Amino acid sequence: MASRPAARVQDSLMAPRTRYARTGDLAIAYQVVGDGPDDLVIAPGFISHLDWSWQEPSLRRxxxxxxxxxRLILFDKRGTGLSDPVPGPASLEERVEDLAAVMDAAGSDRAAVFGVSEGGAMAMLFAAQHPERTRALVLYGAYPRVTRSADFPCGVEEPVMTAMLSGLVDRWGEGAGLGAWGPTRRGDTALRAWWGTLQRLGASPGMARRMFELYPHIDLRDVLPAIRVPTLVMHRRGDRMIPFGIGQYLAEHIPGARLVELQGEDHLFFLGDTETLLAETEEFLTGARPATSLGTTVLATVLFVDLVGSTELAARVGDAAWASIRDQFLALARDELARYGGHEVDVAGDGLFATFEGPARAIRCAVAVRGAAATAGLAIRAGVHAGEVERADGGGVSGLAVHIGARVMAEAVPGEVLVSGTVKDLVVGSGLGFRDRGVRSLRGVPGSWPLFAVAG
Structure with missing residues (x-):
């Protein structure tokens, strides 16, 4: 077996070096990132592109x-991404051979395998055939079979799946399908542009169609009892692509498997509440809950700012002009964040998420961003909420307060800075004025919430 390649400067997290493993006459592209004590191989979903993956901030994080x-090992399946093209989609057996070849080239005798969506089938078959090389198995949004049958009622109706995938191929490369794969970010124009490019770089339309045609024929149910390695199954309750019941089926039929129910509806693993997914994975593989997942609970004010009409604007002016407008908006917003002591947490397409130590600063910052955007001919809406959040070591925050802040912003009309009743009560005596906007139900958040618009 090949010796482990020496660490190189190029193998940084931001720009890992792409290498090639040999399997028969084919070259399979792979990357090695990190230097942890144990190897972890990701078996990718239906398409991937090693270099392009690092360009999406959520996936990079x-x-x-x-x-x-x-020690993370990534690869592109044959016929996809940077790996050699092939006339048609590979069989599961060939994909297992590719995974083994990548491990050999990376000097990995034994690794945990993380199967994502379609890659779950490859990961499960590898674990069953090569238990001596599989330290553990992690499955996310995976399935042994995807279509419904009399003895598999949790599956997807085949005509529904066929129509959806056919429509995706007809618009291949345009960013179609994001509403199904990542519904919480369907309006994110930057993510949609990245998604469209991933489609074009990941596979040709013909290859994608042939891959989709194989989906109804995948059935690994008889393999599941033969998986004898520690297994973690994670599945989102509202997954739009692969029903939660399929995740339950996996956990029930893989001996000793543990099921973790994740909240949310995104199928893309790097969207939504990734903190829980990552924390469960790290605890399962290392035996210790990461400090980043435990975080530090603090009272903070969250601010969400969103450009109004960004989708229509992008469609009207084109991608290049829209990118320039977006950059201008972010520059204006960041100037005000610096002025009012805000901490930028994330940028999602046409919006910005930040935290503040005090709600009055957050409100004044939102008003300032609104004014600066107006001078540039842009309109925004903003939402402010205060509550307990979990601060991670990497600078991220999570918790119900974050979701409430996003939902408050979603209730705002163009040009409005909307705050929760909690925030209004906290800034009594600040000189800020408010107009009552009534009591609202916030999507996905229990209870009713009084909301107020900042006056002036």
């Missing part, structure tokens, strides 16, 4: 977190 406690 996810991979960096995995590489923080492991």
């Amino acid at each position: 996810f991979l960096e977190r995995l590489a923080g406690f492991s």
Whole structure:
């Protein structure tokens, strides 16, 4: 077996070096990231592109977190991404051979395998055939079979799946399908542009169609009892692509498997509440809950700012002009964040998420961003809420207060800075004025919430 390659400067988290493993006459592209004590191989979903993956901030952060406690091995399946093209989609047996070849080239005798969506089938078959090389198995959004049958009622109706995938191929490369794969970010124009490019770089339309045609024929149910390695199954309750019942089926039929129910509806693993997913993965593989997942609970004010009409604007002016407008908006917003002591947490397409130590600063910052945007001919809406959040070591925050802040912003009309009743009560005596906007139900948040618009 090949010796482990020496660490190189190029193998940084931001720009890992792409290498090639040989399997027969084919070259399979792979990357090694991080220097943790144990190896972790990701078996990718239906398409991937090693270099392009690092250009999406949410995915980059996810991979960096995995590489923080492991030696992370990534690869593109044959016929996809940077690996050699092939006439048609590979069989599961061939994909297992590719996974083994990548491990050999990376000098990995034994590794945990993380199967994502379609890659779960490859990961499960590898674990069943090569238990001596599989330290553990992690499955996210995976399935042994995807279509419904009399003895598999949790599956997807085949005509529904066929129609959806056919429509995706007809618009291949345009960013279609994001509403199904990542519904919480369907309006994120930057993510949609990245998603469209991933489609074009990941596979040709013809290859994608042939891959989709194989989906109804995948059935690994008889393999599940033969998986005898520690297994963690994670599945989102509202997954739009692969029903939660399929995750339950996996956990019930893989001996000793543990099921973790994740909240949310995104199928893309790097969207939504990734903190729980990452924390469960790290604890399962290392035996210790990461400090980043435990975080520090603090009272903070969250601010969400969103450009109004960004989708229509992008469609009207084109991608290049829209990118320039977005950059201008972010520059204006960041100037005000610096002025009012805000901490930028994330940028999602046409919006910005930040935290503040005090609600009055957050409100004044939102008003200032609104004014600065107006001078540039742009309109925003903003939402402010205060509550307990979990601060992670990497600077991220999570918790119900974050979700409430996002939902408060969603209730705002163009040009409005909307705050929760909690925030209004906290800034009594600040000189800020408010107009009552009534009591609202916030999507996905229990209870009713009084909301107020900042006056002036």
